[in-house]
Amino acid sequence: xxxAAEPPLARRLLFWVVVGMLVVSLLIDATVFTDAVEMxxxxxxxxxxxxxxxxxxxxxxxxxxxxxxxxxxxxxxxxxWGGIVAANVAAHANTALGSLLTKAGLASIEAAIxxxxxxxxxxxxxxxxxxxxxxxxxxxxxxxFVYGFLVGTGFDLIENVSYAYQAALEVEGGDAQFAAALxxxxxRLVQGFALHAFWTSMTGAGLAAALAAGRGSRWRGxxxxxxxxxxxxxxxxxxxxxxxxxxxxxxxxxxxxxxxVVVLATAAVWRWSLGGERRLVVADSxxxxxxxxxxxxxxxxxxxxxxxxxVERAVRTGTGIEAGIG
Amino acid sequence: xxxxxxxxxxxxxxxLGVGALLxxxxxxxxxFAPDRPDDLVGFYQRETLYSSTDAVAGYLAPxxxxxxxxxxSAAAYAGIEVGLDDxxxxxxxxxxxxxxDPAAAxxxxxxxxxxxxxxxxxxxxLALTTGWFALPEGHTGRASLVSPGDGDxxxxxxxxxxxxxxxxxxADEERVxxxxxxxxxxxxxxx
Numbered sequence: 001x002x003x004a005a006e007p008p009l010a011r012r013l014l015f016w017v018v019v020g021m022l023v024v025s026l027l028i029d030a031t032v033f034t035d036a037v038e039m040x041x042x043x044x045x046x047x048x049x050x051x052x053x054x055x056x057x058x059x060x061x062x063x064x065x066x067x068x069x070x071x072x073x074x075x076x077x078x079x080x081w082g083g084i085v086a087a088n089v090a091a092h093a094n095t096a097l098g099s100l101l102t103k104a105g106l107a108s109i110e111a112a113i114x115x116x117x118x119x120x121x122x123x124x125x126x127x128x129x130x131x132x133x134x135x136x137x138x139x140x141x142x143x144x145f146v147y148g149f150l151v152g153t154g155f156d157l158i159e160n161v162s163y164a165y166q167a168a169l170e171v172e173g174g175d176a177q178f179a180a181a182l183x184x185x186x187x188r189l190v191q192g193f194a195l196h197a198f199w200t201s202m203t204g205a206g207l208a209a210a211l212a213a214g215r216g217s218r219w220r221g222x223x224x225x226x227x228x229x230x231x232x233x234x235x236x237x238x239x240x241x242x243x244x245x246x247x248x249x250x251x252x253x254x255x256x257x258x259x260x261v262v263v264l265a266t267a268a269v270w271r272w273s274l275g276g277e278r279r280l281v282v283a284d285s286x287x288x289x290x291x292x293x294x295x296x297x298x299x300x301x302x303x304x305x306x307x308x309x310x311v312e313r314a315v316r317t318g319t320g321i322e323a324g325i326g
Numbered sequence: 327x328x329x330x331x332x333x334x335x336x337x338x339x340x341x342l343g344v345g346a347l348l349x350x351x352x353x354x355x356x357x358f359a360p361d362r363p364d365d366l367v368g369f370y371q372r373e374t375l376y377s378s379t380d381a382v383a384g385y386l387a388p389x390x391x392x393x394x395x396x397x398x399s400a401a402a403y404a405g406i407e408v409g410l411d412d413x414x415x416x417x418x419x420x421x422x423x424x425x426x427d428p429a430a431a432x433x434x435x436x437x438x439x440x441x442x443x444x445x446x447x448x449x450x451x452l453a454l455t456t457g458w459f460a461l462p463e464g465h466t467g468r469a470s471l472v473s474p475g476d477g478d479x480x481x482x483x484x485x486x487x488x489x490x491x492x493x494x495x496x497a498d499e500e501r502v503x504x505x506x507x508x509x510x511x512x513x514x515x516x517x
């Protein structure tokens with residue numbers, strides 16, 4: 001099995017389109033970075049929390065993805081897309097569509113329409129770009145889950161920084177701005193941790209499964225992708241709905257229940273994605289003449305992960321499996 | 327190499343096209359859409375606030391206030407929007423109000439002495455304190471403070487609502503009240 005060698009990323013048109021969109025997005029609005037100069041205390045609080053949330057998110061992803069076949073450079077690109085392109089462009093699209101919906105008499109629920117539609121779409125476009133750039137690696141739903149989680153994490157982090165700056169702007173003085181930014185960041189960290197990552201990991205898994213589907217199951221793959229995208233839209237929309245009651249207890253209960261539903265839905269998609277990883281490893285094991293893993297849980301055995309990464313590298317570089325694992 | 331280029335070109339077109347469609351179409355449609363400020367979604371319960379002096383009537387929530395207009399805890403409205411040039415209405419959320427003494431809280435919130443203080447209870451049982459004060463240039467200010475809860479101090483998430491109407495002393499009070507009602511009708515104050 002020897003595939004054509006993959007051209008380096010620097011010679012991929014799509015890579016430069018993604019880089020170009022990163023640059024243009026920063027040119028349009030880089031306040032999330034430039035505000036740090038005007039509000040250094042707030043920036044310190046916000047970015048400290050970003051580090052904490054980033055580490056927690058990556059640790060969670062590390063636990064969820066036993067084989068870790070994804071390329072580091074594409075993982076970084078995914079985070080940057082989520083934090084810079086998706087967060088930035090979606091914010092402008094939200095403003096425009098929100099104004100339109102307000103004119104249509106839908107002010108109460110405009111955020112519940114604009115945020116899911118624009119943000120989930122722009123995040124998924126980033127997942128699409130990274131998945132296509134990862135070809136000829138063998139795509140599975142887990143690739144989409146992982147890259148989606150990373151795009152969503154980038155979005156989560158930058159959105160939290162923006163909220164921290166907004167909170168800091170309402171008070172004066174460095175200490176007060178530090179406290180306001182920290183309170184906002186901690187609140188966002190505790191309530192709604194990694195929600196964008198969860199939603200986009202669901203839509204990403206569906207997209208990857210559709211892209212990886214064979215000719216016979218292509219329609220089923222795209223239907224599944226559409227279903228997962230719709231599910232993420234609905235969950236995101238529920239999160240952005242105005243409170244249905246003034247009762248603090250009922251508001252808290254709603255948040256807890258919705259968070260639980262999001263976590264359970266993401267866990268279900270993750271479990272299904274693991275199944276795809278196992279099928280990949282079973283196929284590789286048979287090809288290599290070694291015993292296939294007995295269950296998805298055996299994917300966490302080091303030899304399984306190492307073997308799979310070697311095969312992945314061999315496919316990508318076109319050197320053949322023997323050379324890749326040699 | 328050629329297959330990569332074709333695939334990359336196709337996906338780039340999809341990304342740029344969908345992105346431009348979502349942003350561009352919303353901006354274009356917004357630019358041409360007629361303005362229609364009323365919120366058509368009957369999403370919340372509303373109730374009329376009654377006052378013994380009927381100085382303020384409108385849609386005020388019985389507990390807690392949340393409105394886009396009060397996002398920065400205060401909002402002002404000009405009567406010109408409803409045909410009364412000289413009437414102004416201000417809504418303000420107040421935290422840490424001494425709910426046990428709303429009359430003093432009203433004076434403190436306004437930083438001035440308030441005359442003709444009257445207390446009442448809203449339909450939902452909230453304390454309502456109303457009074458008036460003189461303003462320069464022949465204007466009268468009428469203020470109402472709605473205090474949720476009956477504890478010693480209003481909790482931050484149960485902010486009191488201060489409603490101040492500024493109108494010419496010679497104005498027809500019925501017209502002023504009608505204007506205030508119209509203004510309040512256009513403000514989304516929800517629970």
